[in-house]
Structures are given as structure tokens and as C-alpha cells.
Amino acid sequence: xxxxxRDQKKQSVDRVGERRKRIRDFVGLVKxxxxxDPTVRRWCARDLAVxxxxxxxxxxxxxxxxxxxxxxxxxxxxxxxxxKEAVQGxxxxxxxxxxHLRNASIEALKxxxxxxxxxxxxxxxxxxxxxxxxxxxxxxxxxxERVEDWLIYVIENDPHINxxxxxxxxxxxxxxxxxxxxxxKVKERFNNPYINYVADIAVRRIRGAEENE
Amino acid sequence: MNNxxxxxxxxxxxxxxxxxxRKTGILFDESKRYFVDKRLAERIQKTGCKNFREYxxxxxxDKSGIEFERLVNAxxxxxxxxxxxxxxxxxxxxxxxxxxxxxxxxxxxxxxxxIPSSSGEEPYSIAIYLLEYWSDINNWDVEIVASDIxxxxxxxxxxxxFSQRSIQxxxxxxxxxxxxxxxxxQYQICKDLRDSVEFKRVNxxxxxxxxxxxxxxxxxCRNMLIYFDDVSRKIAAETLYDALSPGGFVLLGHAESMSRxxxxxxxxxxxxxxxxxx
Numbered sequence: 001x002x003x004x005x006r007d008q009k010k011q012s013v014d015r016v017g018e019r020r021k022r023i024r025d026f027v028g029l030v031k032x033x034x035x036x037d038p039t040v041r042r043w044c045a046r047d048l049a050v051x052x053x054x055x056x057x058x059x060x061x062x063x064x065x066x067x068x069x070x071x072x073x074x075x076x077x078x079x080x081x082x083x084k085e086a087v088q089g090x091x092x093x094x095x096x097x098x099x100h101l102r103n104a105s106i107e108a109l110k111x112x113x114x115x116x117x118x119x120x121x122x123x124x125x126x127x128x129x130x131x132x133x134x135x136x137x138x139x140x141x142x143x144x145e146r147v148e149d150w151l152i153y154v155i156e157n158d159p160h161i162n163x164x165x166x167x168x169x170x171x172x173x174x175x176x177x178x179x180x181x182x183x184x185k186v187k188e189r190f191n192n193p194y195i196n197y198v199a200d201i202a203v204r205r206i207r208g209a210e211e212n213e
Numbered sequence: 214m215n216n217x218x219x220x221x222x223x224x225x226x227x228x229x230x231x232x233x234x235r236k237t238g239i240l241f242d243e244s245k246r247y248f249v250d251k252r253l254a255e256r257i258q259k260t261g262c263k264n265f266r267e268y269x270x271x272x273x274x275d276k277s278g279i280e281f282e283r284l285v286n287a288x289x290x291x292x293x294x295x296x297x298x299x300x301x302x303x304x305x306x307x308x309x310x311x312x313x314x315x316x317x318x319x320x321x322x323x324x325x326x327x328i329p330s331s332s333g334e335e336p337y338s339i340a341i342y343l344l345e346y347w348s349d350i351n352n353w354d355v356e357i358v359a360s361d362i363x364x365x366x367x368x369x370x371x372x373x374x375f376s377q378r379s380i381q382x383x384x385x386x387x388x389x390x391x392x393x394x395x396x397x398x399q400y401q402i403c404k405d406l407r408d409s410v411e412f413k414r415v416n417x418x419x420x421x422x423x424x425x426x427x428x429x430x431x432x433x434c435r436n437m438l439i440y441f442d443d444v445s446r447k448i449a450a451e452t453l454y455d456a457l458s459p460g461g462f463v464l465l466g467h468a469e470s471m472s473r474x475x476x477x478x479x480x481x482x483x484x485x486x487x488x489x490x491x
Contacts, residue, residue, distance in 0.1 A: 003340055003409035004322070004356045042455065046420055069454060069477040076447045100476070111444050140235075141443075143274045173232055174273065208224020 030057045038067040045073045049080040059089030068100065075104045079111045087115040091123070094134050106134050110141035117144050124150060129160040136166045140173075148174050155179075155186040161195060168198040172205045180206060219254040225265040229253065232273070237285060237439055239468045252287045256280070278442055285439055289468060293334045295341075295375070296382040298435065300485040301464050302338060305431065306347040308483045309462055313430045314353060316460055323355045326429045326456065327410075328417060329437050330359035333370030334379060336410045337402055339433065341383070341391060358426070360415040367412045373402035418448045426456045435466035438474065450475045457491040464488050 024047050032044030045061070048054040055078060062074045078086040090112075093105035109116050116138055123135035136154065139147050151174070154167040164186055171179050180203065187199045221229075226246060234240045241249050253265065260280060262268035272280050296302065313323060327336040336359035343350050361367050377398050380388055392400040415422050417437070432453055438446050453463050454477050463478065464486065465471060471478050471489045478489035 001351045001354055003343065003350075003406075004354050005408045006411050007408070039455075042451075046451070046455075049420070069451075072447075072475055072477050073451050076444070076451060079444055079447070143276050145274065147274075173228060205224050205228050208222045208228070 033061045041070045042073045049077045055085035075108045109138045113142045132163045152182045171202045175206045221250040293331045294379045302342040304483045304486045324429045326432045327359040329361045357410045373407045418445045423452045430461045432463045462488040
């Protein structure tokens with residue numbers, strides 16, 4: 001007993017590897033997504049990353065998947081595939097009643113900025129305020145030069161206080177002096193302590209940055 | 214422009230701190246203000262930006278992520294040495310291994326993975342700690358696997374030669390016991406310990422390469438995830454999850470947190486550290 005020497009190892013990485021080599025084709029992997037064993041489902045979801053046509057199957061499984069670890073791997077695979085179908089599927093999941101799935105979809109969409117940007121305006125105009133808030137959550141990670149303009153659009157037009165509050169919160173990070181007039185207007189429009197509070201922080205942060213110039 | 218001419222206001226600091234925390238999970242409190250300001254000023258100067266504002270916009274909207282990586286490097290001091298973050302080794306022998314062995318049958322192996330192993334200080338520290346401070350070492354077989362993406366580092370680790378600075382935290386009687394002083398300020402770890410660690414190259418974000426890494430009870434993965442982009446971090450975390458046996462643990466660096474990467478692990482609080490359990 002004690003430390004096992006390299007040449008005596010029972011579970012050398014190479015030997016474990018040999019046992020696991022097997023052919024895994026697209027059809028087999030898609031079938032494996034509904035295997036009763038979550039470990040099998042997780043591995044199939046991971047290996048499907050090389051098949052762009054897998055998005056539809058992954059989204060279908062994601063909507064009904066109960067195991068959190070499998071859900072996370074499916075989401076990561078959808079990010080890695082990152083095609084239009086994957087983005088559309090993740091957007092559909094934003095409307096799910098499952099909070100974990102909604103949050104996982106927001107996180108995933110944040111990783112797909114080029115694919116999300118074209119649909120951002122549509123998301124910011126969605127009739128459901130929760131979807132509009134999720135869209136702002138996604139903006140948080142978007143490296144798109146229109147981020148500030150989108151946030152200004154929201155605080156100038158959105159009727160919902162929580163949507164505007166979320167947008168103001170993000171303006172504390174990305175806002176410039178361009179946003180200052182709209183921030184003043186949103187304060188007037190709502191005349192509400194919460195909005196005043198976040199708006200004042202945003203103004204302070206933007207002016208704090210201006211002091212450097 | 215000189216660093217001293219770059220002014221970071223309190224609002225700038227708060228703005229940066231929130232952003233950096235959101236991206237890395239590393240939170241700088243007020244006491245770190247001088248450290249943060251100094252490094253920010255360096256990066257502002259090196260990128261040719263005029264002020265914090267210009268730099269922050271460049272950082273925030275840089276699609277390549279290169280500047281963010283440089284900033285992380287500047288904000289995190291990454292130096293490896295023996296017994297680094299020793300409280301985690303203490304948790305390993307005093308709390309984690311006793312919990313692991315409770316669930317194992319007699320004769321079953323305990324497997325530990327050190328990734329990234331860099332020049333070998335971490336896996337050899339694990340080996341020494343087990344031999345010296347784990348009272349149960351004679352009742353169990355332990356396999357240690359160490360991995361890095363850099364083959365030069367792996368070769369260096371296999372050779373097991375270290376500087377005085379690298380071994381300075383090891384008590385002198387253990388240096389005497391496990392190392393040979395080669396002169397030129399170099400110490401070579403004994404053959405017995407070199408033979409006790411299996412070094413294997415792996416790129417943790419490549420599923421084909423990581424498939425063979427299985428059935429570990431404990432993984433040390435310190436100061437690696439902070440250098441990854443968000444997607445790679447997720448892939449790496451999921452790989453660690455699959456490399457663990459059920460109930461196995463991952464230990465991250467003190468500035469790292471799994472909770473910002475994935476929710477698949479159970480957070481376990483031990484007396485001196487946090488571990489992530491499968």
C-alpha cells in the first residue's frame with residue numbers, strides 16, 4: 001500500500017483509453033441522447049459537437065432533459081455548434097417554465113454574440129417583459145458596438161420599470177455621455193425611487209470616467 | 214505617458230471591479246485598490262490608451278479577448294512552488310480522503326489528478342503530503358496522474374529538478390529526505406517519487422484527448438480556469454466532472470470559483486477550503 005509506481009499502475013490513462021475507443025456515428029449519438037443512463041446521454045451530447053446538424057435533436061432533448069449535468073453539456077454543445085438552429089432553439093428555451101433552462105439559455109446566448117446580434121432588436125421588442133430582461137442580460141456580454149444604443153432605446157421606450165432598471169444597471173458599465181440625456185428622461189418618466197437609484201449610479205459611473213479626460 | 218500620470222478614480226475602480234468579478238469571479242476589495250490601480254495603469258500605458266475610459270471600452274469590446282487575457286495575467290500572480298496553498302493539502306489528508314475512503318471497498322484504488330501540473334511542484338507536493346501527513350497511507354493504494362498541455366513542462370516535471378526558491382516552503386527535514394542537492398542551487402526529487410507520478414500530456418478542452426481520464430477521486434485544478442475564455446471554461450469544467458468518480462472532488466485555486474462556470478457540482482465547505490463535488 002502507498003503510492004503506486006508508474007509501471008505498476010492498474011488504471012493507467014492509456015489502458016483506460018483503449019477500453020473506451022469505439023465508433024460513434026451521428027445516428028448512434030442522437031439515439032444515445034435518450035438513453036436512460038445520464039452518463040451516456042452526457043457523452044453523446046458532448047460528442048455531437050462535431051455534427052452541426054445535431055442542433056435540432058439537442059434542443060429537443062434539452063427541453064425534456066431532467067438531469068442538470070446533461071442539460072449543461074447539451075447547452076455547451078449548442079454553443080460549440082453555434083448555428084442558426086442552435087440560437088433559435090436557445091431563444092425558444094428562454095420561454096421555458098424551467099428557471100435553470102432559462103438561465104442556461106441566457107448564458108449560452110451570451111457566448112454566441114454574432115448569432116444573437118441580428119435578433120437582438122426583435123428580442124428587445126418582445127411582448128413578454130421577462131424576455132426583454134433576458135435580452136438585456138445577454139447584452140451584458142455582447143461585444144457589439146450597438147450595445148449602448150440598444151440600451152438607450154430601451155430606457156427611452158420600454159414601459160416596464162424592471163426592464164428599464166436592468167438596462168440602466170448595464171449602462172453603469174457601458175454607458176457614455178451619449179446616454180446621459182436619456183437617463184435624465186427615464187428618471188422623469190417613472191419618477192420612482194428604484195429607477196432614480198440605478199440612474200444616479202449610472203450617471204456617477206459615466207461622469208467618473210469623464211473626469212479622466 | 215508615465216504610469217503616474219494615469220488617474221483611476223474611485224468610480225473607475227468600482228466599474229472595473231464589478232466587470233472583472235463578473236468575468237472571472239475574482240473580487241478585489243478596497244484594500245487591493247493600490248495593486249489594481251497600478252496594474253490597470255500599466256495596461257493602459259502598454260495599450261497606448263489615453264485614460265481608463267478609453268482602455269475600458271477597448272477591453273470591454275475587444276472581440277479577440279487578447280487584452281482581457283493579458284489583464285488577467287497582470288492581476289493574478291502565477292508562480293508555482295511546493296506546498297503552494299497548503300491548506301488544500303491539509304484538507305486533502307484531514308477531511309477529503311477520509312470521506313473518500315469511507316465509500317471505498319478494501320483494496321480499491323484512490324486516484325488523484327493534478328492538472329495543470331506545470332513543472333511538477335503540485336503533483337510531487339501531493340505525493341509528499343500523502344506520505345508524510347496522511348495516517349492512512351499504508352492502508353490504501355494511491356495513483357497520481359499529472360497533466361499539462363506543454364510537453365516541455367512535462368519533461369521538466371519528469372526530471373524533477375527544482376530551484377531553492379521552489380522548495381523553500383518544504384520543511385528542511387523533508388527536503389533532506391526526498392531531495393538530492395545537485396549543486397548550482399538545484400534540488401532533484403528522489404526516484405521513488407518521480408516514479409510515483411504518471412505524467413501525461415492533455416489539452417483539457419479536447420474531448421478526444423480527455424476521454425481516457427476517468428475514475429478520479431480528487432482533482433487539483435488550480436489556476437487554470439481563470440486563463441480560459443468562457444466557453445473553454447465550461448468545457449473544461451464538464452470534462453473535470455466526467456473525469457471524477459461519483460462523489461469525487463475538484464479543488465480550484467483560491468481566486469477561482471466553479472459557481473460562475475457551471476452549476477453541476479455540489480459545493481462542499483471544509484474547514485479550510487471549498488471543494489466541488491460530483
